[in-house]
Amino acid sequence: MVTLRHLAEQLNVSVSTVSKALSNSEEISKDTIERVKALADELNYQPNRVALSLKNNETRTIGVIVPNILNRFFAKSLFGIEQAAAEMGYSIITCMSNELFDKECDSISLLSNGSVDGFIVAVSEETLVNKKSQHLQQLIDKKIPLVMFDRNLNDITCDKVVIDDYKTTFDLANMFINQGRECIAFMSTIDDLNVGILRSTGYEQAISAHGQQTPIKLSIKKGLDYQEQIKEFLQEYPKIDVIIAADNISGTTAVNVASSLNYKIPKNLSIIGFADEVVSNLSVPKLSYINQNAVNIGSSALRLIVEKLKNKHLEKPHLKIKIPVDIVHKGTT
DSSP: OOOHHHHHHHHTSOHHHHHHHHTTOTTSOHHHHHHHHHHHHHTTOOOOHHHHHHHHTOOOEEEEEESOTTSHHHHHHHHHHHHHHHHTTOEEEEEEOTTOHHHHHHHHHHHTTTTOSEEEEOOOHHHHHHTOOHHHHHHHHTTOOEEEESSOOTTSOSEEEEOOHHHHHHHHHHHHHHTTOOOEEEEESOTTSHHHHHHHHHHHHHHHHHOSSOOEEEEOOTTSOHHHHHHHHHHHOTTOOEEEESSHHHHHHHHHHHHHTTOOTTTTOEEEEEEOHHHHTTSSSOOEEEEOOHHHHHHHHHHHHHHHHHTTTSOOOOOEEEOOOEEEOOTTO
8 A cells, every 4th residue: 555655755755745745735835746646646645544534633524314315305405415525525424314313313323423523414303393402412512513404403503504494485475475366275294394384384474464364274194195185175175276385295296186176277276385306297287396405405514514623613603504495487386
């Protein structure tokens, strides 16, 4: 294996000079840096990451914990995290909580023994529902950098990357009100999550402020037939002319159910959900959607934690970055 000493002997310079040249130190001349890097490439020199970690007291690795990798939002967020990590010279270790509090705790315990420099976390459904936060507070107490994205806990003081869920549905409802729609409904499969609650509240506030209708909501129960629940809802409220769906499942299902009931979409019934291009293609007509820019959320979370790691010694206020969303009009609006 080629070492710094081998490079130094062939170039007739010190090991320290080689090390500094490979790190682009300003103490080393441009000519020497080019010579050192050329020889390193020729001999296929690979730095000893374990030795570097011990020397610098860092692993240049970030632990990432997500609830469900099969969820397209989290898969795309993870892609953004990995892409930004590669650009900045970091690696990631990914764990899935599978929506379970205990598995989330186990992942944090496993990685917080020095395997990673910090954590990026979207908390599990069980963590949110039971309002458990002690495992995350322990990271804060140990001064291990933490960034939360999308699903987060209000009582944990750390950097966060989110979209403005409340404002998004508030603005959506007002958009349809201004278009002359008179019976706007809201449906969700994620009422127990903080993002679902914020989206529901935004819708309710917009409808209440308008004053011409009361909020009409369907909380879709898990474990039961989604299509049947939506069908019964539409039959109970036949005058609905807009559905705002809090998630992609309820959005695409609503389109397909409404089509089967011979609704004229979007003329008599407009439907929009939180989704992406691939999910939009699962309904006929294609679902209009709120693009949450998940890749941007992921890359922003990674850059935020790297910035925090580079400035560990500084006491900086915690940031809450709100990523803008886009309305993508397809066949249902």
